Amino acid sequence: MGLIKRMMATTMALASPHMRELGIKFVSVERGVAVGMVPYRRELVGDPITGVLHGGVVTTLLDSVGGAAVFSMLSVPAPIATLDLRIDYLRPSTPEAPLYARVECYKLTRNVAFARGTAYNADERDPVASMAATFMLQTQAIPHAKGGSSDG
Amino acid sequence: MGLIKRMMATTMALASPHMRELGIKFVSVERGVAVGMVPYRRELVGDPITGVLHGGVVTTLLDSVGGAAVFSMLSVPAPIATLDLRIDYLRPSTPEAPLYARVECYKLTRNVAFARGTAYNADERDPVASMAATFMLQTQAIPHAKGGSSDG
Amino acid sequence: MGLIKRMMATTMALASPHMRELGIKFVSVERGVAVGMVPYRRELVGDPITGVLHGGVVTTLLDSVGGAAVFSMLSVPAPIATLDLRIDYLRPSTPEAPLYARVECYKLTRNVAFARGTAYNADERDPVASMAATFMLQTQAIPHAKGGSSDG
Amino acid sequence: MGLIKRMMATTMALASPHMRELGIKFVSVERGVAVGMVPYRRELVGDPITGVLHGGVVTTLLDSVGGAAVFSMLSVPAPIATLDLRIDYLRPSTPEAPLYARVECYKLTRNVAFARGTAYNADERDPVASMAATFMLQTQAIPHAKGGSSDG
Numbered sequence: 047m048g049l050i051k052r053m054m055a056t057t058m059a060l061a062s063p064h065m066r067e068l069g070i071k072f073v074s075v076e077r078g079v080a081v082g083m084v085p086y087r088r089e090l091v092g093d094p095i096t097g098v099l100h101g102g103v104v105t106t107l108l109d110s111v112g113g114a115a116v117f118s119m120l121s122v123p124a125p126i127a128t129l130d131l132r133i134d135y136l137r138p139s140t141p142e143a144p145l146y147a148r149v150e151c152y153k154l155t156r157n158v159a160f161a162r163g164t165a166y167n168a169d170e171r172d173p174v175a176s177m178a179a180t181f182m183l184q185t186q187a188i189p190h191a192k193g194g195s196s197d198g
Numbered sequence: 199m200g201l202i203k204r205m206m207a208t209t210m211a212l213a214s215p216h217m218r219e220l221g222i223k224f225v226s227v228e229r230g231v232a233v234g235m236v237p238y239r240r241e242l243v244g245d246p247i248t249g250v251l252h253g254g255v256v257t258t259l260l261d262s263v264g265g266a267a268v269f270s271m272l273s274v275p276a277p278i279a280t281l282d283l284r285i286d287y288l289r290p291s292t293p294e295a296p297l298y299a300r301v302e303c304y305k306l307t308r309n310v311a312f313a314r315g316t317a318y319n320a321d322e323r324d325p326v327a328s329m330a331a332t333f334m335l336q337t338q339a340i341p342h343a344k345g346g347s348s349d350g
Numbered sequence: 351m352g353l354i355k356r357m358m359a360t361t362m363a364l365a366s367p368h369m370r371e372l373g374i375k376f377v378s379v380e381r382g383v384a385v386g387m388v389p390y391r392r393e394l395v396g397d398p399i400t401g402v403l404h405g406g407v408v409t410t411l412l413d414s415v416g417g418a419a420v421f422s423m424l425s426v427p428a429p430i431a432t433l434d435l436r437i438d439y440l441r442p443s444t445p446e447a448p449l450y451a452r453v454e455c456y457k458l459t460r461n462v463a464f465a466r467g468t469a470y471n472a473d474e475r476d477p478v479a480s481m482a483a484t485f486m487l488q489t490q491a492i493p494h495a496k497g498g499s500s501d502g
Numbered sequence: 503m504g505l506i507k508r509m510m511a512t513t514m515a516l517a518s519p520h521m522r523e524l525g526i527k528f529v530s531v532e533r534g535v536a537v538g539m540v541p542y543r544r545e546l547v548g549d550p551i552t553g554v555l556h557g558g559v560v561t562t563l564l565d566s567v568g569g570a571a572v573f574s575m576l577s578v579p580a581p582i583a584t585l586d587l588r589i590d591y592l593r594p595s596t597p598e599a600p601l602y603a604r605v606e607c608y609k610l611t612r613n614v615a616f617a618r619g620t621a622y623n624a625d626e627r628d629p630v631a632s633m634a635a636t637f638m639l640q641t642q643a644i645p646h647a648k649g650g651s652s653d654g
Contacts, residue, residue: 061246067241091215105258106252109257128282131284133288133309134281134636138279155591180590280419305477305482312440328466330482332636353646368555395518396521398518405565406562409558410557435589436589
């Protein structure tokens with residue numbers, strides 16, 4: 047199963063145009079835990095003087111990896127959507143270094159999944175950012191999901 | 199003053215490689231209130247089936263516009279850094295439509311600025327996402343701010 | 351309907367032992383907007399030197415008033431539960447003054463309600479705290495809600 | 503030092519009227535990590551039908567224990583104030599059971615401390631709520647801190 051989940055996550059990543067544009071890749075996807083990374087590139091920089099990544103890149107990585115962590119918990123593949131997300135920025139990301147994110151889905155209820163994780167450069171114990179997020183699970187038939195759902 | 203602030207914000211935007219890569223533009227920057235937008239592009243899409251923008255794009259826009267709203271409140275230009283940020287995703291962004299964000303800096307203290315805002319497509323009363331964020335102000339001399347500060 | 355909703359909210363308040371212990375009262379409950387207050391008392395103080403209310407009192411008031419705001423939006427009474435909540439503390443509450451909270455439920459989806467509001471003393475434009483929260487709606491039959499639900 | 507810090511925290515707790523009213527006690531305070539608890543009482547209940555504690559009690563406990571965790575990190579005692587706080591409610595607190603909270607201050611910068619923790623009944627691995635918070639440190643001389651500061 048680990049392998050299949052991993053393939054699905056990879057597929058998901060390949061299929062998401064924005065993740066591809068940023069260069070986000072999955073490193074590993076186990077049951078409930080996903081690790082992803084984004085290589086450093088000039089186009090991801092927020093402050094050209096310091097060369098530090100834009101905070102939005104950090105959030106996008108954490109959000110994407112969080113989605114994969116939640117997805118890996120589902121017994122049946124189903125659409126998920128980020129409901130809300132909190133980021134604490136702890137320090138600037140190191141210029142020129144790749145950025146990693148490790149997110150754990152630590153609680154799954156009927157409708158909602160809870161995830162938390164960190165973004166870091168070389169050392170997970172020296173995090174760049176900390177995240178807490180909830181995701182909606184659309185496990186039931188939702189006839190008009192695309193047309194009118196506002197679940198996220 | 200509005201004009202100067204607006205020029206500064208525009209300059210700031212041009213100077214941020216990642217905002218430029220995403221295509222984020224400022225529409226207006228008044229004292230304490232900024233409006234920005236990002237035109238729809240395939241590279242910003244999170245879900246290729248629905249064509250909905252990636253949540254990370256929504257957050258990056260809100261974070262960037264929030265920074266401009268805070269910046270517009272300062273009597274003396276100073277570095278600011280996002281300290282933390284919460285996003286509630288209310289509905290999927292409309293495919294093919296530009297995404298706007300309006301953020302207000304509603305409280306400024308000695309060290310911290312508080313901002314809140316929404317992202318929307320055509321109608322601000324039908325928001326895509328809602329944001330609350332705090333920003334650190336580095337208004338005092340900080341000798342090693344760039345090299346080692348972990349304030350943001 | 352406003353009257354009935356208001357009575358229900360009042361009943362709800364009377365029925366919540368902890369709200370009663372803190373002295374939380376509803377001032378008004380309209381469709382989607384609730385206002386509540388808590389009179390100042392020494393037992394609610396966090397810092398005995400300054401006489402400022404404990405932050406937990408501010409949060410409890412906002413959470414309770416938020417629940418009423420969401421409840422007022424339901425066409426059929428149903429259990430609701432706070433899913434998550436973010437508080438920004440903007441300034442210390444004024445000693446000796448009552449604390450008010452005004453919360454709006456600004457978005458209702460099938461499963462989740464979004465609310466935001468502020469706590470203040472005399473003047474709503476000089477807030478003590480700002481809140482963003484989501485609430486789960488249990489609008490469908492949930493056979494084992496009490497025994498095992500972890501929806502919040 | 504552990505002993506002194508622990509005594510200080512205990513003193514702090516005794517000195518906070520609202521913590522005393524709720525019955526909040528510290529179990530242990532080590533460098534950067536605090537554990538506290540609140541015994542179950544009818545007056546803390548949010549829903550009289552289920553007997554579940556009010557969410558505000560959970561938040562007040564986490565906020566208080568978080569303050570102690572941050573305080574334990576300071577080399578010189580200084581005023582701290584909660585800046586913002588996010589709570590995720592994972593499941594209802596078990597009726598009749600005491601509620602514990604364990605909070606870690608995992609990052610300390612010049613002006614801001616970051617803390618995260620969980621509330622739980624018998625088992626920390628089955629949490630009732632998860633918290634992420636930031637606290638302002640007032641480590642420099644602030645002439646008018648009490649009279650007019652709005653840092654929290």
